[in-house]
Amino acid sequence: MSAPAQVAVAIVSHSPEIARGTAAMVHQMVGSDVRVGYCGGNADGGLGTDVETIRAMLEDVWTHAGVAVLVDLGGAEMNTEMAIEMLSEDKRAGFTICNAAIVEGAVMAATQASTGSGLQEVQQAAEDAIG
Amino acid sequence: MAVAEGAQELTHAIGLHARPAVKLTQLASRFESNVRLRVGADGDWINAKSVSKVMRLKARTGKTLHFRAEGDDADEAVAALKGLVERGFGDDTQ
Numbered sequence: 210m211s212a213p214a215q216v217a218v219a220i221v222s223h224s225p226e227i228a229r230g231t232a233a234m235v236h237q238m239v240g241s242d243v244r245v246g247y248c249g250g251n252a253d254g255g256l257g258t259d260v261e262t263i264r265a266m267l268e269d270v271w272t273h274a275g276v277a278v279l280v281d282l283g284g285a286e287m288n289t290e291m292a293i294e295m296l297s298e299d300k301r302a303g304f305t306i307c308n309a310a311i312v313e314g315a316v317m318a319a320t321q322a323s324t325g326s327g328l329q330e331v332q333q334a335a336e337d338a339i340g
Numbered sequence: 341m342a343v344a345e346g347a348q349e350l351t352h353a354i355g356l357h358a359r360p361a362v363k364l365t366q367l368a369s370r371f372e373s374n375v376r377l378r379v380g381a382d383g384d385w386i387n388a389k390s391v392s393k394v395m396r397l398k399a400r401t402g403k404t405l406h407f408r409a410e411g412d413d414a415d416e417a418v419a420a421l422k423g424l425v426e427r428g429f430g431d432d433t434q
Contacts, residue, residue, distance in 0.1 A: 238358060238359050238362050239362055239366075240366075316358070316362070317391050317392055317395070320362045320365055320366065320391040321365075321390075321391055323366055324365065324366055324369030324370075324389065325369065326369075334390065334391055334392050337390075337392035337393075338392055338395075
């Protein structure tokens, strides 16, 4: 067996700029080695979320170690849940949506992931986050 | 089991803020030993490998960070962490 890969982080915002900016903060603060996927905006590029865009991003960022997902507001969470449901069964279980603020949670999750922690610890770090 | 302790004053201009906290947690996690950290000699010990706990310390410049490690690489862990603080986290741009 090869060494287990690090847990990845996925960011889903209503705003493409927030998604991109959050990912940039994670990379600047935690390092470029952390695997981060992000998306934001509806199908027309406006504010909102799009199930198919989220599904494609999640598919891309998936790793065996799992993926901690950070979302911003209600619709983002609902559409992310739908997008996860659309993934194949073996991948679906690897995603967990964290109950955390998107920026703080993403940085905390990525930091914990960078230390080689498992998905549960990564989720816990995100959910312990404070501003 | 080896136990090591050490302390280092925070001279970094902004104290133990977000990015230094991230670096400290990442460094502490490289060691097998249990590594704990407190601010000042009478602060509460916290797990130095937990980013949320380290970030919550919000230790300011001039405070002293105390490290305590227990495990086979305890000496190395404390030396490395003191070094990180002494160097100002290798980063003073934030």
